[in-house]
Amino acid sequence: MSESLISVRHLAKSFGDLEVLRDINVEIKRGEVVCIIGPSGSGKSTFLRCINQLEKPTSGEIIYKGDNILDKNADIRKFREEVGMVFQRFNLFPLKTVLANVTMAPVLTGHMNKAEAKEKALELLAKVGLEKKTEAKPFMLSGGQQQRVAIARALAMEPEALLFDEPTSALDPELVGEVLNVMTELAKEGMTMIVVTHEMDFALDVADHIIFMDEGYVVEEGSPREVLGNPKQERTRAFLSRFLLHSGDGNDSSIKNISEKRNGHEKVCCDNNS
Ligand SMILES: Nc1ncnc2c1ncn2[C@@H]1O[C@H](COP(=O)(O)OP(=O)(O)OP(=O)(O)O)[C@@H](O)[C@H]1O
Numbered sequence: 001m002s003e004s005l006i007s008v009r010h011l012a013k014s015f016g017d018l019e020v021l022r023d024i025n026v027e028i029k030r031g032e033v034v035c036i037i038g039p040s041g042s043g044k045s046t047f048l049r050c051i052n053q054l055e056k057p058t059s060g061e062i063i064y065k066g067d068n069i070l071d072k073n074a075d076i077r078k079f080r081e082e083v084g085m086v087f088q089r090f091n092l093f094p095l096k097t098v099l100a101n102v103t104m105a106p107v108l109t110g111h112m113n114k115a116e117a118k119e120k121a122l123e124l125l126a127k128v129g130l131e132k133k134t135e136a137k138p139f140m141l142s143g144g145q146q147q148r149v150a151i152a153r154a155l156a157m158e159p160e161a162l163l164f165d166e167p168t169s170a171l172d173p174e175l176v177g178e179v180l181n182v183m184t185e186l187a188k189e190g191m192t193m194i195v196v197t198h199e200m201d202f203a204l205d206v207a208d209h210i211i212f213m214d215e216g217y218v219v220e221e222g223s224p225r226e227v228l229g230n231p232k233q234e235r236t237r238a239f240l241s242r243f244l245l246h247s248g249d250g251n252d253s254s255i256k257n258i259s260e261k262r263n264g265h266e267k268v269c270c271d272n273n274s
């Protein structure tokens with residue numbers, strides 16, 4: 001797990017006068033799950049969009065497998081094929097069946113022929129629990145099912161890494177678990193994932209590394225134990241206590257409750273020293 005797959009160096013992004021990302025330096029190691037947390041407007045989505053080149057960074061480097069993908073001559077198409085993205089609002093093709101949604105990219109990119117893509121899609125749809133929905137259209141599915149199709153679609157390209165931008169925040173609460181379960185399985189299988197999320201249980205359980213962003217900066221980063229359990233920066237503490245209070249976690253804003261309320265998981269020692 002030690003090799004860096006993606007190294008972000010001195011990344012900055014402005015929209016006009018608005019500096020949204022400022023000198024971001026992040027290492028994503030192969031097989032690692034990195035969760036990005038932070039307040040609304042702190043630049044989390046912009047950061048993911050810069051990695052995936054949906055936004056053009058103002059300056060900095062994104063090194064992927066040794067090459068800076070921001071170089072003029074970089075093969076962005078190949079990078080996009082290898083690093084998939086799952087969005088908050090699923091972004092499925094509305095008129096296509098579930099199966100067609102999943103087979104489309106591998107066929108169009110020449111990654112697989114139709115028969116191979118279909119076989120792969122059926123395997124992936126079974127993996128996300130949707131083997132009975134192959135002929136359904138997206139509107140016939142719940143939000144959680146649509147998001148699982150979106151994950152299967154991203155996996156169909158056999159990606160090296162997946163980026164997730166708040167994949168559960170558009171879902172009704174009772175549908176969140178089914179999507180997080182799929183993501184947890186992927187993590188166990190060793191998929192490299194960068195996940196913007198407000199799901200602190202998931203971050204605590206599944207992340208190898210947590211990044212707390214605020215106002216375009218990485219304010220604090222480390223293991224879940226360090227960042228969620230024993231945050232050093234006042235801004236991180238304020239965010240976490242606010243978040244936990246809003247999450248209705250009980251009468252104590254300590255993240256200790258997050259780890260202690262769950263059974264069957266590793267207990268994380270989380271003294272709240274705020
Ligand atoms: N295309 C754009 N043009 C101008 N400003 C933008 C654009 N995209 C984002 N911004 C601004 O950049 C800042 C960071 O936005 P971003 O969407 O990255 O935040 P975020 O951390 O993902 O927030 P949230 O948790 O609400 O999703 C915000 O002030 C936003 O208004």
Ligand SMILES: [Mg+2]
Pocket residue numbers: 044045046165166
């Ligand atoms: Mg966002």
